Amino acid sequence: MTLDAQTLFLSMWVNVTLMSCALAVGVHWRQKTSRTGIHAWSAALLCQSAGWALLMLAFRGWPRGLSTLGAAALVASVGCMYVAVQSYLRRPVRPAWVVVPPLAVAVVHWLVFSHFGARIAVVNGVLGVQMGWLAWALLRPGAAASSWRWRWLAGAGLAASAPLVFGRMAIALWAPERYPAFDSPHWLNALGLLVNNACLTIGTLAFLLAHRDEAEQALRRLATVDGLTGVLNRRTLLERAEEQVALARRHCQPLAVLMLDLDHFKEINDTRGHPAGDRALELFADALRLTLRQPDLVGRYGGEEFCVVLPMSGLDAVRGIDARLRERLQHEVGPLLGFRLGFSAGATQLQPDDDGLGAVIARADRALYAAKSAGRGRLVLEGTQAAGDAGPADRAVLPPTPTIDP
Structure with a gap:
């Protein structure tokens, strides 16, 4: 042919x-x-x-x-x-x-x-x-x-x-x-x-x-990322965090959990509109990612609540992250939004008697609630006392736990 x-x-x-x-x-x-x-x-x-x-x-x-x-x-x-x-x-x-x-x-x-x-x-x-x-x-x-x-x-x-x-x-x-x-x-x-x-x-x-x-x-x-903020969604965060808890226990390494909640977020939505609230969440998540290290996990835990898992880290690392994040929000995020954006935070550390990730998150959540009850705009570590007059908003406040000698 x-x-x-x-x-x-x-x-x-x-x-x-x-x-x-x-x-x-x-x-x-x-x-x-x-x-x-x-x-x-x-x-x-x-x-x-x-x-x-x-x-x-x-x-x-x-x-x-x-x-x-x-x-x-x-x-x-x-x-x-x-x-x-x-x-x-x-x-x-x-x-x-x-x-x-x-x-x-x-x-x-x-x-x-x-x-x-x-x-x-x-x-x-x-x-x-x-x-x-x-x-x-x-x-x-x-x-x-x-x-x-x-x-x-x-x-x-x-x-x-x-x-x-x-x-x-x-x-x-x-x-x-x-x-x-x-x-x-x-x-x-x-x-x-x-x-x-x-x-x-x-x-x-x-x-x-x-x-x-x-x-x-x-x-x-x-399936793994929050559509608005780009960080991990809650399900994926918890799955990966459980793996990090297991590794920390196996190798006897520290692990810290940090819970963060945007201050007065409902007021932002009510007075500035939901697009401004969405923009605040996006920029906060971006600032948080830039503040963390490569192995750290961050996810959106609730509406305006975020959870950070810090492998091979203790509470000193949490203090540094909190301080750097507040500085970034003040100098970078605030000018982009046109208003100040603050947050409350609570953190704790993995303990030998913890029965799983849930116990660690529950303690960090209680510390976060203490920070919000004490006036917001501060970091409370598990076991510390968050005094309302300990410092101005948008600064980490870490007063020591008072002790009474017998």
């Missing part, structure tokens, strides 16, 4: 058109949120479909401008692939890499239109560079920001297509008599069209895998 170039062109156009339609129906219309990566790949397929259609029409005798637009569309399709790759690798997109190549190809293609070899060389040279760079971006060791499966599928397809594209450019420049027309029967032209068609299908599969991986990560995040 002989596969002529025109049949391969038509087959490729049908293939990419059907795949882009299938993505539109199967992915875009079934989701309410935007997914930049899969949208960019769908745009790449649409550009491919438009490019091949315009080139086939120009070959049939339509105005030569269609050929120029078709060449620019093919180059633009690889630019859209670049956006998809950067999106799933979580890297910034440089707009110039998307806009400049198709514009430059369109201008040069129009200027050298009378020279078929130059046209082929320009378009295939740019396509080859784009494909080679994308293959390197996907396959290089530092690209392991996500699952290797989709990266290797997409990268292998691009790596297979790029040499054949460069091969067409070489023939057009150095052996133009062997590639005199768009539908030349040269074996390299036919092989390139076959491989390109197959690689577009493989690429669609690769980016569907990337899309699925992204969706799974989003679901895992929703």
Whole structure:
């Protein structure tokens, strides 16, 4: 069986058109949120479909401008692939890499239109560079920001297509008599069209895998993280904290628990509105995360209440965290909110006779209640007495427990 170039062109156009339609129906219309990566790949397929259609029409005798637009569309399709790759690798997109190549190809293609070899060389040279760079971006060791499966599928397809594209450019420049027309029967032209068609299908599969991986990560995040503040939700916090308690007991290490509650939070909602209250929670959680160490756990325990678990730490570490957090709220968060944000805090330490995390949290919660009863804006450690006149609000107050000699 002989596969002529025109049949391969038509087959490729049908293939990419059907795949882009299938993505539109199967992915875009079934989701309410935007997914930049899969949208960019769908745009790449649409550009491919438009490019091949315009080139086939120009070959049939339509105005030569269609050929120029078709060449620019093919180059633009690889630019859209670049956006998809950067999106799933979580890297910034440089707009110039998307806009400049198709514009430059369109201008040069129009200027050298009378020279078929130059046209082929320009378009295939740019396509080859784009494909080679994308293959390197996907396959290089530092690209392991996500699952290797989709990266290797997409990268292998691009790596297979790029040499054949460069091969067409070489023939057009150095052996133009062997590639005199768009539908030349040269074996390299036919092989390139076959491989390109197959690689577009493989690429669609690769980016569907990337899309699925992204969706799974989003679901895992929703299951473990509080949607407003970005810290752990209560269930996940308690699960991970139990693990830390078990490790502390096994290795005879200290562990502290700190409970924090925003002061007068209902008043913030009532007087400034719930958006201001949500903003206060977000900024407080951000400040708390920045104040803690890498191993520390922080989660939203209730409405405006947060719980911090400090592995390998005692009450001295709690004092330092409390002081730094109050300073950060005063100098960084307050100016952003437009009002002062304070909190009350209670803390305790894991004891040998504790029967689990619940006992530790209960004692820290009692200390927090003592801090609020004593006038708020202070830290109370288990076993201390929080006096109402011990200090001004928004400062840690740690009076010693009074003792009476017999």
